[in-house]
Amino acid sequence: MSQFVDRRLSGKNRSAVNRQRFLRRFKGQIRKAVTEAVSGRKVSDLERGEKISIPAKDLSEPFFHHGPGGRRNIIHPGNKEFIAGDQVDRPKGGGGQGGGNASQDGESEDEFVFELSKEEFMDFFFEDLALPDLVKKQLAAVPEVKKSRAGFVSQGNPSNLHVVRSMKQAIGRRLAMAAGPREALREAEERLQELVAKGLADSPEADELREEIAGLKARVAAVPFIDTWDLRYANRVDQPVPSSQAVMFCLMDVSGSMDEDRKNIAKRFFMLLYLFLTKSYERIEVVFIRHHTVAKEVDEEDFFHSRESGGTVVSSALELARETILERYPSAAWNIYVAQASDGDNWEEDSPRCREILVQGILPLVQYFAYVEIEAEEPQSLWREYEQVQAASRQFAMRRILTLEDIYPVFRDLFKKKVA
Structure with missing residues (x-):
């Protein structure tokens, strides 16, 4: 075999x-x-x-071991107390467990x-x-970056050697280094020809000119054909693909009805939106605005983990987002995206105000506005008002999310390519 x-x-x-x-x-x-x-x-x-x-405890492996009871013959190395035939009492309480206890008041296991x-x-x-x-x-x-030409350098990888550029550099160096000796050589040869024409070819002056000519020719021949100083290498640098900057507004209801499960779903949706934007924009800023009856711009820690009691006034968050855009993010220089997450709860009198702010104050400034309603029992006044906004504007979209598995289908539906 x-x-x-x-x-x-x-x-x-x-x-x-x-x-x-x-x-x-x-x-x-x-x-x-x-x-x-x-x-x-x-x-x-x-x-x-x-x-x-x-x-x-989760890494434990099944293995065979001796159970309690039965008769076993065991040899204890270094035994100085017993001889063959002596009987050894069993450990009390089902002993025989190796190792020491880590603590007396709780379980302690290595991870x-x-x-x-x-x-x-x-x-x-x-x-x-x-x-x-x-x-x-x-x-x-x-994301990949493009390699772009950035001239030539005197040091680099041999595979990037630019032969034509190196030869041009060598020719220029040879011309510069041999220019003086070549001119002196031409003048010496002319003087020697004049002496030969006059019949003074064997004169001491002619011999001196011949020695001078030989020395000048040696100087010209000593100029190297190519030198390490002449080598030029093509230089390429990483050039990121130019892209515009974007800002992502995250709006979320933090009233008592938004529990941790709903916030977790909202956070996953915001993360997915952020990843989506990083594929198109090099620089992205994130603005977090939370609201209950009043709105406030906060950091991410307070945005996802703070919880307030009381009612919900969504228009306060929309007003603050509009003011922030006008003050810090001019639409001529920024691509603006807004994502709003809520359970749909809002005061009845405030929902028409939200529709008015969206249509007149926010949608003309942003590229896209996405509203997701999380684990809502049934559509309420805010959802009905937003349906009117969706029918009137292609920049606005709204969907409902019930579980984590619904996040991506909803996200894909929100940001699918629109047919012109």
């Missing part, structure tokens, strides 16, 4: 197969850890991996900690959103 022995050296990714097997085996624990990590991350902080901890790469983290992040594989790759891909 033939046997093949593979003696090829393992590549640098030789443990990739084992790593993928590990990720598949503990997929549930990793998904749970990624979900917790997303809750603690910022919307714009998706450019790194994540440290994942798995409790040691297995490993690092998820950015690509692996994004895979688990997109998995909860039910994204197709192609979309996962497109959103997780690192």
